[in-house]
Amino acid sequence: MKRWSLLPAVLLLGACGNSESGTSAEALEELSWEEITAEAEGSEVRMYMWGGDEGVNAYMDDVIAPAVEEEYGIDFERIPMDAPEFLSRLMTEREAGSTDGSADILWINGENFRNAKENDLLYGSFADMLPNMEEHVADAPFVENDMGIDVDGMEVPWGNVQYAFQFRGEDNPPETMEELLAWAEENPGAFTYPDVQNDTGNGFVRHVIHYVAGDPETVSEFDEAWIEENGGDVWDVLRTLAPSLWREGETYPNSLEQQDQMFADGEVQATLGFNEYRAQSLIDQGVFPEETETVGLSSGSISSTHYVSMPFNTGNPEAALVVINHLLSPEAQIEKLNPERWGEGHILDPETLSEEQREQVEAYVGEEIVPAEDALPELDARYVDWIQENWEEEVVQP
Amino acid sequence: MRKLLLLLLLAIFVFPVLFLFLKSITFSWRYPDVLPTAFSMRAWEALASEPQLLPAVGMTLFIGAVVVVLNLLLGIPAALALSWVDFRGKVAVETIFFLPILVPVLAIAMGLHITMIRLGIADHPAGVILIHLLPTLPYTIRVLRGGFDRLDPAWMQLGETLGAGVFRRIATIAVPIMAPSLRSAAVLTFVISLSQYVLTAIIGGGRVTTLPLLYYPFFNSADQAVIAAFSVLFAVLPLLFLFVWETVSSAAGRLLRP
Structure with a gap:
């Protein structure tokens, strides 16, 4: 029996009491912002977020954490975890009725947001409680709509990025989708895109949908009849492109990082992806070559927004709100532009910024890669599903 | 020939x-x-600037060490019984002991997560330690069983007839013969525990931060230098464990042998 005697001891170790759950969204709405800030002081806030980029990590650890500590006395901790993993955890916690969750803030968007919303894993509507939401965040469509999903105030935009292409030592890089397709044909083996199960590869096909549609209005909502009629054209474009791709399009990189590494090694001459500023830090790190040229297509570049939200079982909703509000503040958003750390687009309304703040934005952003008029709206998440379901059959093994 | 093999x-x-x-x-x-053209300590600086790194290494070593101890405590009696004792249903018991390796652990982990939330040990090192027993204990039992198979019970009886007490018989007969198996089981357990990502993430909820939780997300980036630096650190930990094991066991050996 001796071998069992240790187990209860281990179990006891963990039997620390559960504290009561946090204030509900309805109750919070009764409070003023001052009361919420006062309540938040001295709490701990944990945020689930993907942790695979030292720039992003450095921004959270060196900019956000010290700022909320100093201003609000909040102890902020970043927990590196991918969205599918934390969602499955939240699902189990909901099933088990756990009221004191492991995290207070989630980094989320699109499909994952829909999953979370449909499964009742989110805290509730909180966007209206945040002063910065009202004062500084741009009044743009992405505030209300995340890839065709109604936001309902259950998440707030945190950053906005454009899709862009990187070329290696190309004097005259293609600038429209038409030119890009021609360029790929002239340079066999130089271009490819990741598998569409990956968001970056899927994003490229979404650009082709925009290219086939011509007018963003036509595909602004998910339209089954349009797909029925024009889906074939989308696959035609990709099938025609395939023979001039890397390895004649018989295989595709599994992930963006694989394509980035092939680009770094000179195996392909182009890479692509969301965040038009992402190449700079990779060049500084010595991953990408100096002669990397970033191009946003003037025929249109999809702009994608990512959001922050709160899980249903946050133990400190007040403190989470205070931190989220800080993430949306001009200081935090402007520092996020700094390419030495993160370097990605803000979600601010420039009109609400002071002269000095606007100069700071300009100093960080420099030359605009994707002018606002070239930005295309993100497609409905159901297009993403449609691409994922059919691409393999239509393009890879026709 | 030996040199060639070594090379x-x-x-x-x-x-x-x-x-x-x-x-x-x-x-x-x-x-x-x-050949490399330029050198930079950037990757190691990135590692050093990660505030969670040292606590994560400490947590990884702590969990690994406790998992090894529990494995030996649970594995030795089980392996001994399987090797030395004949009983009805032995094959069934053996299969059950090996089952966690045959069934995908992830499938079990989801269910265990609910149980652990109810017991209050989710998000706690205790829960992570328990879940790490799942992919390690079957191997420990296998390895130790092989060790006990080589240790003939008759030798222990021989020692007894020569007048050696239980403690002395274990110290001078069982432990020296079992030493290689114990070491293999311990190192294997430690390495398996060290490399758990998904199980630790699900049960530990990110509150129990081990090295893989910091390290694996970097595979999603093109920055090979940082991945390489993490991997070197990762490779050093089992060596450290082996070093400690050897030091402790040789010290214990000197103490035990009369």
Whole structure:
């Protein structure tokens, strides 16, 4: 029996009491912002977020954490975890009725947001409680709509990025989708895109949908009849492109990082992806070559927004709100532009910024890669599903 | 012949680690350059600036060590019984002991997560330690069973007839014969525990931060230097464990032998 005697001891170790759950969204709405800030002081806030980029990590650890500590006395901790993993955890916690969750803030968007919303894993509507939401965040469509999903105030935009292409030592890089397709044909083996199960590869096909549609209005909502009629054209474009791709399009990189590494090694001459500023830090790190040229297509570049939200079982909703509000503040958003750390687009309304703040934005952003008029709206998440379901059959093994 | 074998072993096991180390201290080392052109400590600085790194290494070592101890405490009696005792349903028991390896652990982990939330040990090192027993204990029992198979009970009886007490019989007969099996089981357990990502993430909820939780997300980036630096650190931990094990066991050996 001796071998069992240790187990209860281990179990006891963990039997620390559960504290009561946090204030509900309805109750919070009764409070003023001052009361919420006062309540938040001295709490701990944990945020689930993907942790695979030292720039992003450095921004959270060196900019956000010290700022909320100093201003609000909040102890902020970043927990590196991918969205599918934390969602499955939240699902189990909901099933088990756990009221004191492991995290207070989630980094989320699109499909994952829909999953979370449909499964009742989110805290509730909180966007209206945040002063910065009202004062500084741009009044743009992405505030209300995340890839065709109604936001309902259950998440707030945190950053906005454009899709862009990187070329290696190309004097005259293609600038429209038409030119890009021609360029790929002239340079066999130089271009490819990741598998569409990956968001970056899927994003490229979404650009082709925009290219086939011509007018963003036509595909602004998910339209089954349009797909029925024009889906074939989308696959035609990709099938025609395939023979001039890397390895004649018989295989595709599994992930963006694989394509980035092939680009770094000179195996392909182009890479692509969301965040038009992402190449700079990779060049500084010595991953990408100096002669990397970033191009946003003037025929249109999809702009994608990512959001922050709160899980249903946050133990400190007040403190989470205070931190989220800080993430949306001009200081935090402007520092996020700094390419030495993160370097990605803000979600601010420039009109609400002071002269000095606007100069700071300009100093960080420099030359605009994707002018606002070239930005295309993100497609409905159901297009993403449609691409994922059919691409393999239509393009890879026709 | 022996030298050749040694060289081969070096080429297979040591060279890759050295290569990783080189990769971690070079700047922009790309195809087709055969030798690195520039050096930089950037990757190691990135590692050092990670505030959770040291606590994570400490947590990884702590969990690994406790998992090894529990494995030995649970594994020795089980292996002993399987090896020395004949009882009805032995094959069934053996199969059950091996089951966690045959069934995908992830499938079990989801269910266990609910139980652990109810018990209050989710998000706690205790829960992570328990879940790490799942992929390790079957191997420990297998390895130790092989050890006990080599240790004939008759030798212990021989010691008894020569007048040696239980303690002395264990110290001078069982432990020396079992030493290689114990070491294999311990190192294997430690390495398996060290490399758990998904189980730790699900049960530990990110509150129990071990090294893989910091390290694996970087595979989603093109920054090979940082990945290489993490990998070198990762490769050092089992060596450290082996070193401690050898030191402790040789000290214990000197104490035990009369």
